[in-house]
Amino acid sequence: MGISSPRASNSGLYADPREDWLAQHTEDVIDPSRPIVDPHHHLWEHYGLRYMIEELAADLASGHNVIATVYVDAGSGYRADGPEAFRPIGEVEFATGVAAISASGSYGKSSICAGIVGHVNLLLGDGAKPVLEAAISAGSGRFRGIRHSSAWDPEPIVAGMYATRPKELLLHPTFRKGFACLAPLGLSFDAWLFHPQIGELTDLARTFPDTRIVLDHCGGPVGLGRFAGKRDETMARWKASIQEIAKCPNVVVKLGGLAMWVLGYDFHMRPRPPSSEQVAAAWRPYIEICIEAFGPSRAMFESNFPPDKGQCSYQVIFNAFKRLAAQYTEAEKTALFSKTAIDFYKLNLD
Numbered sequence: 258m259g260i261s262s263p264r265a266s267n268s269g270l271y272a273d274p275r276e277d278w279l280a281q282h283t284e285d286v287i288d289p290s291r292p293i294v295d296p297h298h299h300l301w302e303h304y305g306l307r308y309m310i311e312e313l314a315a316d317l318a319s320g321h322n323v324i325a326t327v328y329v330d331a332g333s334g335y336r337a338d339g340p341e342a343f344r345p346i347g348e349v350e351f352a353t354g355v356a357a358i359s360a361s362g363s364y365g366k367s368s369i370c371a372g373i374v375g376h377v378n379l380l381l382g383d384g385a386k387p388v389l390e391a392a393i394s395a396g397s398g399r400f401r402g403i404r405h406s407s408a409w410d411p412e413p414i415v416a417g418m419y420a421t422r423p424k425e426l427l428l429h430p431t432f433r434k435g436f437a438c439l440a441p442l443g444l445s446f447d448a449w450l451f452h453p454q455i456g457e458l459t460d461l462a463r464t465f466p467d468t469r470i471v472l473d474h475c476g477g478p479v480g481l482g483r484f485a486g487k488r489d490e491t492m493a494r495w496k497a498s499i500q501e502i503a504k505c506p507n508v509v510v511k512l513g514g515l516a517m518w519v520l521g522y523d524f525h526m527r528p529r530p531p532s533s534e535q536v537a538a539a540w541r542p543y544i545e546i547c548i549e550a551f552g553p554s555r556a557m558f559e560s561n562f563p564p565d566k567g568q569c570s571y572q573v574i575f576n577a578f579k580r581l582a583a584q585y586t587e588a589e590k591t592a593l594f595s596k597t598a599i600d601f602y603k604l605n606l607d
Contacts, residue, residue, distance in 0.1 A: 260528075269417030271517040272525035272567030273306060279570045282530045286320035286572060287579040291590070293323045294606075296372075296598035297473065297511055297559035299331035300355060308563040310355050314364035316562060316571035325606055327372040327598065328352040329447060329473075330404045342381055342388050349375040349395040356399055372401045372602040374447050379405050379435030380426075386438045393442065401602045402445030404473070405432075407458075410451050412482040415519065427457040436465060445469040445601065451477040451519075452491070455498035462505040469507055471601060474514025474561060475543050476502075480521015488521070496546050503550035509601055510551050512558045512593070515540045516565035516574065524568040533576035536569055544581045553589035557597040558582075 261275045295317075300309050317323045334351025336344040352373045359369035373396050377388045393400050407426040410416040426432055427450075439446055448458050448470055455476050462470050478495045480488060502508055516524070522539055524531045531539075548556050558578040565574060582590050599606065 268564075269414070270519045271564040274308075274563050274566035279530050279566070282532060282570070283572065284533060284576060287533075287576050289320055290322055291579070292595050293321055293575065294325045294327070294371075294557075294595040294598040294604065295323055295560045295562075296327040296557050296602065297329050297513065298326055298562045299329060299333070299564070300352070301331050301333045301563075303333070306563075308566075310358060310364055310369060313369065313562070314367075316560075316566075317367050317369075318365055319570065319572040321572070321575045323367045324595070325368040325371040325599075325604060327374060327401070327602055327604075328355070328370040329374045330376040332376070342378060342384065343391060345376045345378070346388070346391050346395050349373055349392045349400055353395060353397050353399060356397075368606060370399065371604050371606060373399045374402050374404050374445075374602075375400065376405060377403045377435075379403075379432045379438075380429070382431045382434035383438070385435035386442075389438055389442055389444060393444075398605070400444075402439065402447060402469075404447035404449060406449040407454065408450045408477065409454065410479070410482075415451065415479055415482045415484075417519070425457060427454070427461045433461070433464070436461065436468065440465065440468040445471065447471050447473055449473045449477065451479050452495040452498060453479075455495075455502055458508075459498070459502040459505060462502065462508050466505070466507050469601065470505075470509075472502065472508060472510045474517070474559075475499075475510065475512060475547055477514070477519070478543060479519055481519055485521060492542065499546060500550045503555075508551075509555040509557065509597060510547050511561075512544050512547055512556055512578070513565065513574075514559065514561045515543060516561070516568035518567070522568070531569055531573065533569075533573045533580055536573060536577040537580040540577065541581060544578075548585075548593070553585060553592040554597060556593055557601070558593055 334348045336347035356370035408419040
């Protein structure tokens with residue numbers, strides 16, 4: 258059988274994973290005993306693609322010592338009927354069910370979905386509170402917060418499936434009424450946006466200093482559309498935004514999401530998948546700038562699987578992270594690979 262050709266996902270922001278292509282490159286796992294908490298993955302079965310507990314468990318078994326994971330909203334398992342506002346609660350119920358299956362030990366030693374980040378429409382304003390309370394109840398002690406993606410860009414090639422999302426969502430007064438419901442319930446907020454929007458999140462973080470926020474995917478640096486061929490110029494603007502938002506003590510950052518092609522790298526188009534050395538070399542400036550700005554105690558490596566699986570395997574992505582973390586102390590490595598995630602998501606791990 259020949260090697261499959263890359264195919265864009267329905268999001269337009271990343272390539273679909275190809276197991277036959279990824280299988281062309283394997284490597285020894287670096288520092289295999291190091292405990293890892295993967296704080297950002299999805300599970301789904303839509304658009305003709307499947308990435309459920311079986312596929313995740315196979316990736317987790319690739320050699321790294323992943324002790325736990327955090328599920329992040331992906332529009333999976335929504336209720337098919339009932340009040341519109343409460344339909345996303347189905348995703349929390351779905352992830353909670355996966356966690357129970359994982360706890361049986363049938364899919365390896367990792368505590369899959371030890372933490373759950375769902376979705377609640379914060380444009381409900383004050384009406385978001387009862388939905389958030391329902392999510393907490395559905396989570397059986399694992400629900401930790403929500404993600405309400407605000408990614409938006411005027412160029413369709415950048416925006417992908419987010420092209421119809423409201424502009425400046427994080428600044429919307431009604432959204433902020435809904436956002437105000439999070440902290441009193443002890444919930445966090447995952448922020449997914451593109452780098453020109455980081456300033457909007459900075460303003461939100463300063464307005465709500467008691468709400469814990471995590472900036473997903475290194476702040477979404479873009480290398481497509483009007484940003485193509487302007488990596489140095491784009492990085493300078495992105496770096497300034499990262500340094501500014503890092504001044505907000507209630508914000509942490511997830512280090513990953515860089516294997517989506519929105520960054521502008523073409524690993525998925527090459528005949529063979531990249532090695533961890535190649536991946537680490539490409540991502541080093543982004544990772545090091547984030548760690549320098551936030552510090553290891555406010556930064557955590559993430560897989561962002563399966564979107565990032567379009568460009569590299571689970572084995573390679575965490576080997577790349579370990580190469581990038583080699584310069585840090587043992588305590589700093591522990592923070593980057595597990596402690597920051599455990600602390601931020603308040604994970605209860607044995």
